């Protein structure tokens with residue numbers, strides 16, 4: 001009996017919770033083979049007994065397919081909660097995305113500063129550096145990912161796993177993408193509040209079949225509100241990237257957005273600040289920088305949030321055109337300066353995330369007492 005064959009057999013069993021196979025979803029522990037006995041622990045989130053039984057049968061069947069005489073012993077166990085989860089006496093919560101290493105929220109104080117542009121180019125930049133990346137556009141009131149990634153009019157497919165519907169993300173330039181814009185009409189979204197909104201965000205996190213990822217980039221709505229609060233309750237957010245423009249007026253709002261990550265019990269570390277539209281560079285004079293909105297907003301916000309300036313992105317036509325045409329600017333090899341500005345942001349985000357992970361454990365998921 002070979003351990004690797006048994007592991008390969010178990011990798012054909014799907015977890016209804018994440019839509020991943022149970023090996024990828026890190027659900028199989030203590031796999032032991034002492035012929036004819038095969039035993040292992042199956043960590044599974046709270047599911048009703050019917051699912052438990054289905055999974056048990058599916059595991060038995062998978063092993064018996066390769067070793068018909070095996071005696072299969074499956075021990076079921078609730079997963080160990082994400083470290084720090086359920087602090088302050090709340091109930092322990094399990095991480096719904098065990099196969100996603102880092103969840104990075106991209107936030108801004110107000111709309112129009114280029115938060116979505118940053119989220120998308122950052123996601124593609126990290127991918128270019130070799131990481132597996134996904135994008136969740138949670139900007140319910142103004143979802144930009146469908147247009148900016150050329151996915152307008154497309155709808156994600158729903159797949160049934162053990163009778164439970166799971167959403168398959170769409171793909172653009174190699175990125176798995178989910179956007180509120182695929183399923184909710186922004187005009188209807190205006191009236192969404194509280195529990196309804198929370199339900200949608202929760203569903204996008206828990207019911208999308210995200211592949212194993214190094215980074216899931218989440219594009220938040222501007223400001224502070226229900227989506228932000230829901231996100232920190234349903235998933236462990238590794239860190240936040242704040243986006244601002246250089247003007248002083250943008251700063252006051254950005255500080256409010258920043259403070260929301262430091263609320264009691266939230267404690268999502270700020271990885272750094274991206275200063276967008278930092279200066280204007282005409283295409284025909286690529287070396288010239290005109291600081292038309294002033295200087296220093298990004299640096300000031302980085303200082304206030306005790307983080308770093310991750311990069312400065314110029315105000316250039318190619319970024320706006322990239323957003324409109326569905327082909328983000330970072331993919332435009334003809335505009336090397338802009339590409340390099342985006343890649344600097346991606347490198348700095350990767351470095352700050354690694355440093356953060358060395359220094360502290362996973363961010364506790366927030367428990368709200370009702």
Ligand SMILES: Nc1ncnc2c1ncn2[C@@H]1O[C@H](COP(=O)(O)OP(=O)(O)OP(=O)(O)O)[C@@H](O)[C@H]1O
Pocket residue numbers: 108110111112113114115116117118139142143144221222276277313314315316317319320321323324
């Ligand atoms: N550096 C830039 N240079 C030129 N145009 C830019 C730049 N950054 C963003 N834009 C353009 O500005 C517009 C707003 O950008 P974007 O949608 O990313 O902002 P946002 O902060 O996400 O706004 P909202 O939250 O309201 O959706 C878009 O048309 C985008 O292409």
